[in-house]
Amino acid sequence: MSEFTQPDSEFAGGIIGSRSDHQSAPFALTEELASVYRMHPLMPDHFTFKSASTGSVLTKEELSGVCGRNIARLAARMSLADLLYSLGVSHPGVITLHNYPGHLQRLRTGPSEPIDLAAIDIFRDRERGVPRYNEFRRLINKEPVKSFDELTDNRAWRKQLRTVYGDELGKVDLMTGLFAEPPPPGFSFSETAFRIMFLMHARWLKSDRFFTDDFRPETYTEFGIEHVVSTGLFESPSPEGEGFCAPRRLKPTKARRAR
Ligand code: HEM
Numbered sequence: 001m002s003e004f005t006q007p008d009s010e011f012a013g014g015i016i017g018s019r020s021d022h023q024s025a026p027f028a029l030t031e032e033l034a035s036v037y038r039m040h041p042l043m044p045d046h047f048t049f050k051s052a053s054t055g056s057v058l059t060k061e062e063l064s065g066v067c068g069r070n071i072a073r074l075a076a077r078m079s080l081a082d083l084l085y086s087l088g089v090s091h092p093g094v095i096t097l098h099n100y101p102g103h104l105q106r107l108r109t110g111p112s113e114p115i116d117l118a119a120i121d122i123f124r125d126r127e128r129g130v131p132r133y134n135e136f137r138r139l140i141n142k143e144p145v146k147s148f149d150e151l152t153d154n155r156a157w158r159k160q161l162r163t164v165y166g167d168e169l170g171k172v173d174l175m176t177g178l179f180a181e182p183p184p185p186g187f188s189f190s191e192t193a194f195r196i197m198f199l200m201h202a203r204w205l206k207s208d209r210f211f212t213d214d215f216r217p218e219t220y221t222e223f224g225i226e227h228v229v230s231t232g233l234f235e236s237p238s239p240e241g242e243g244f245c246a247p248r249r250l251k252p253t254k255a256r257r258a259r
Helices: 031-036 070-077 080-089 117-127 133-139 155-164 174-180 191-207 217-231
Strands: 046-050 057-062
Touching: 031 174, 031 191, 046 080, 057 070, 070 080, 117 174, 133 174, 133 191, 155 174, 174 191
Parallel strands: none
Antiparallel strands: 046 057
């Protein structure tokens, strides 16, 4: 055990560096997590790649240009530092209704017709018997919403949801509800999703030896571990080559919705 590995559990100092524990189900993630983690709006439709040393724009790409076989082509055109810097300083999309990336709604996964991943996200939950939004809330001991007005503060969405679901609140799909629900102040996603994420991420980290037993200089190097401990995991190198940029805020990637 190194000086970074805590002698006892996460209760004293958090999960990072504590002992790993699979909690009787090694590497198992629950179906609820897969459902609330369908956060495809995080993917922007457009990417801008910049020089890590000057911050100047090198190239702009659509989402399809940074996926699959196009990754190798893109990587050959710029340095790894430029690639990492560009992704580090770009904004992910807001997880909300009407912000689903167009490219994923006509996604090519093979030689056949493109798929509509937004429809598949909804379909998979129905196919797997994942409860609809309000029932899901009930099952995690969260008060179900009593009306479309309570579901979302967006007037246009209330009308759309009523039309799509024939005025039946109980039919609103989980993902639709999660994207309609206004997140608490400072949150990137709904509190309903957060409850599952909070529980499962703790178990997820606790199962991962790189965050627990092997969170030590022998694995990460002295520099690596000092950097993580002193600056946090989610900061990116600045273009000036010194210091680190703050994590990027989520941004709407589609035109702003009408209220
Ligand atoms: C270019 C980016 C992405 C592409 C092309 C992509 C594509 C896909 C595809 C094809 C599926 C399987 C759909 C099916 O069930 O048939 C899927 C599932 C899923 N994706 Fe993505 N995805 C992307 C980004 C993301 C991101 C950013 C997240 C979350 C942060 C995410 C979370 C998930 C989850 C949770 C599932 C369900 C997995 C399961 O059913 O076990 N994806 N995605």
